Amino acid sequence: MSFDPMAVAIDWLDAYRAGDIEAILEMYAEDAVVHCGCGGDVKTINSREALRAYWVDRLREHPAGKLYDLNPSQNDGTVISYITDTGVMSALFAFDTAGRIKELNCNPSHAA
Template identity: 65%
Template sequence: MSFDAMAAAVDWLDACRAGDIEALLEMYAEDAVVSCGCDELTISGRDGLRAYWAARLRERPATELDDLQPSHGGTLISYISGKTVVKALLSFDAAGKIKTLSCGPLQQDCASSC
């Protein structure tokens, strides 16, 4: 069976919407890196990812899917968070784990986004 990056991105968003930090962490490779364009942060390591997602899920929860598109080596997904549409580019390793995540608002107002 081949890996489906689009389905993995939907699973990622579902875990975000459910507030399931453990499910989210399980989706990331051990050496994954998250780059948050809103706060201009780069996060790596399990402890860093756990702290990042705990804050994001509490402060800026995702509500609904806006768009989903394949991207070279991954998936581009956008979702609603508050009054903002957030875009996230997920790339995956050979095992189907998230290797990198780059996110930010579709608009420049980061006050209520990603």
């Protein structure tokens, strides 16, 4: 592995906190899939256009606050928890070999 999965997750949170949609989108693989359960129902986002629309809404409606927790996960992934206006959110990342986000699963955390 030629990248640090935990550093990528921190970079993602930094871009999210800064509201930098272009930096966020550059972190995703072309065929990335996002499963977001943040609003109660799980949304699956699997196209670049849908990913951009998701992030436009997410940045406007639920900006990220500070880091809550960060841990490695199975298969060289990372789990990051962060604070939003709706509480603590948890994001599980899986990466491709280039260190881009291949899959992201985000949901409200059961922490706090």
